[in-house]
Amino acid sequence: MIKRTLFVLSIALLASSCDTLSNLVTSVYSEPTTAEIGSGLKSALEIGIGKGSDALSQIDGYFKSPYKILLPEEARKITAKLKNVPGFSDLENVILEKINRGAEDAAKKAKPIFVSAITEMTFSDALNILMGQSDAATQYLQQKTNEQLYQEFNPVIIESLDKFQARKVWSDAVAVYNKIPLINKANPDLGDYVTREALKGMFGMVAKEEQNIRTNVSARTSDLLRKVFAKQDKK
Template identity: 50%
Template structure:
């Protein structure tokens, strides 16, 4: 399972338009509210990411020989790019309702709504915050997932010990020899 909250590289923060509001709210004593909102965003993404496996398996089953050759002979992130192209639409469709439910159940939509409402009530705030989080968290979740996939792909390409299955050893070993 992908962990978002504890991993600074993929941790989902408040949307960029809300970060100024977050700073203001923290100064006004609403730090716990901000922390709860951020934690809820990440827990929703973690719940959604747990649903990804069948989508990736489907992408592997539909992979052509040309796709596989492009991955093996392509750039260091060729597999990641293949999976991004082959799965993003399905991941979005699968993740968005899970994230919506998780944000609602955990109270994150309510917490973020409160955060946005509190900020929008502050006098002289001109850039009001949109309290809808589903699209934002879904996109950040998918970005975080592909960040993790890219790291793993690079590890497999560079480290023999990361090739943990006989198939990975055979395939990458063959192409390593051909590159020499």
């Protein structure tokens, strides 16, 4: 009698476990709701932005990475001409390090700006992004927020450049360069250029993480992400 009772209990527990597993599988792989798609995409973007801004804000995050900010062509012409001028022989390397350090410093403040923009994404936008191109979310973020981010980011970049005296070094160099006869005068302001290059690198990191979460199943670290991106996998 006892054996029979234990057998019946075992069967009941097994059936219950199977039902739980079945419900879990159904929950993860069933068609996501519009609200779930919106939440899933926002979560994915926040993951990408978090990783991207954290990585770029580290020492050498820009300076020794694929997103290193290089001098514009006009600037390289200036550094080349000033190599033989006392005090400016290593100007290019000095400026390169300083502008990248400035961008790394500014990147620390980028995350909340991006996250704030993500929260404004509508459910309709989210569905179109999910079923769009592999970088559709990043494109959306650029189109909707790039100029706003610029306005927020530029003062931080300028403050950071000044913190490392990058603009002063550059301005001094341009002042010397502009005294050379028969040359086109150079713009001494690096702020705009560095800001746009820094944002380009930030969006590049976001795109990289978006691509990863779209194609790498193991990067979908929650049931919600797995459910939402399973819909994308079927398209």
